Amino acid sequence: MGKPIIYGSDGSPAVRAVLLTAHAIGLDYEFHEINTQKNEHKTEEFLKKNPQHTIPTLEDDGKCIWDSHAISTYLVSKYAKDDSLYPKDLYKRAVVDQRLHFESSVLSPRMFAFGASRRSTDPQAMENAKTSILEAYDFLEKFIGSNQYFTGNSLSVADFSILATLSTMVNFAPAEQEKFPKISDWLSRMTKLPYYQKANGDGLQKIIEHIRKMSSQ
Ligand SMILES: N[C@@H](CCC(=O)N[C@@H](CS)C(=O)NCC(=O)O)C(=O)O
Structure with missing residues (x-):
């Protein structure tokens, strides 16, 4: 299984929210730059990953998730050493x-x-x-x-x-x-x-x- 891939550009607040989560849990991830000014979020290849063409988008084990909130809670649930950042209670x-x-x-x-x-x-x-x-x-x-x-x-x-x-x-x-x-x-x-x-x-x-x-x- 490859590393999770975060697609985005760090100017975006939503992307930075996910980067903060990824760093907090020590995630080993790849970052693929998507420049929305150059319409890189509207390419055929990217639209297959996320038809809503938003960044951030996460690709993990061949599956894609978007929306920073959904990505952050998913990353903590799957990869964090404990549930403190997203409690199970x-x-x-x-x-x-x-x-x-x-x-x-x-x-x-x-x-x-x-x-x-x-x-x-x-x-x-x-x-x-x-x-x-x-x-x-x-x-x-x-x-x-x-x-x-x-x-x-x-x-x-x-x-x-x-x-x-x-x-x-x-x-x-x-x-x-x-x-x-x-x-x-x-x-x-x-x-x-x-x-x-x-x-x-x-x-x-x-x-x-x-x-x-x-x-x-
Ligand atoms: N609620 C979404 C917002 C994502 C969003 O709108 N991202 C902007 C960049 S800040 C974007 O992708 N804009 C390009 C587009 O919607 O086509 C999230 O938290 O991920």
């Missing part, structure tokens, strides 16, 4: 799942809506998008509560999913320390993970530079 697992769905259905769409609002002709669009982002930050602040991480006092795949997106968003819609002390503190602790730079920091830097370049054109 049903209640704990449901909490992790809720945070993953929050990232997928609230946080990430609001980030993309903010990006779209920058190109809108409606003068209110950006303000509205910012307000909905601040509401999402407020939810996150409450999710952490008195814990260290988003699902309790140990890391889970939900932290990785939220980290990849939030570390991108705060560059354009800051989560000020005074208003959001818990997520600010969490973010700064997450950047100290030994695999942070390789799994999230490098790709994040690339995408920030790319977005800044595009918006100055």
Whole structure:
């Protein structure tokens, strides 16, 4: 059996979420670069793996899975030495799942809506998008509560999913320390993970530079 293959580009927050999981569990994987700017996700070969043409896509033992949340939970269930990142306990697992769905259905769409609002002709669009982002930050602040991480006092795949997106968003819609002390503190602790730079920091830097370049054109 060959190594699992992660298809993607590390500028993508969803790809970085999976890379964080892969590094956290010490997965021996291959990374195949898919450049969406060059439409490499729309080739016949890639569409056979993932007809939805999204990155990340995982190929493991000849089978493909996509969506970062599904990939991360699969990788932990199959390859991690224990279940701490995605607990088998049903209640704990449901909490992790809720945070993953929050990232997928609230946080990430609001980030993309903010990006779209920058190109809108409606003068209110950006303000509205910012307000909905601040509401999402407020939810996150409450999710952490008195814990260290988003699902309790140990890391889970939900932290990785939220980290990849939030570390991108705060560059354009800051989560000020005074208003959001818990997520600010969490973010700064997450950047100290030994695999942070390789799994999230490098790709994040690339995408920030790319977005800044595009918006100055
Ligand atoms: N919810 C999906 C989002 C994946 C996604 O939309 N990825 C973007 C890059 S950030 C993509 O593949 N865009 C190209 C396309 O949809 O054709 C996940 O978590 O994997």
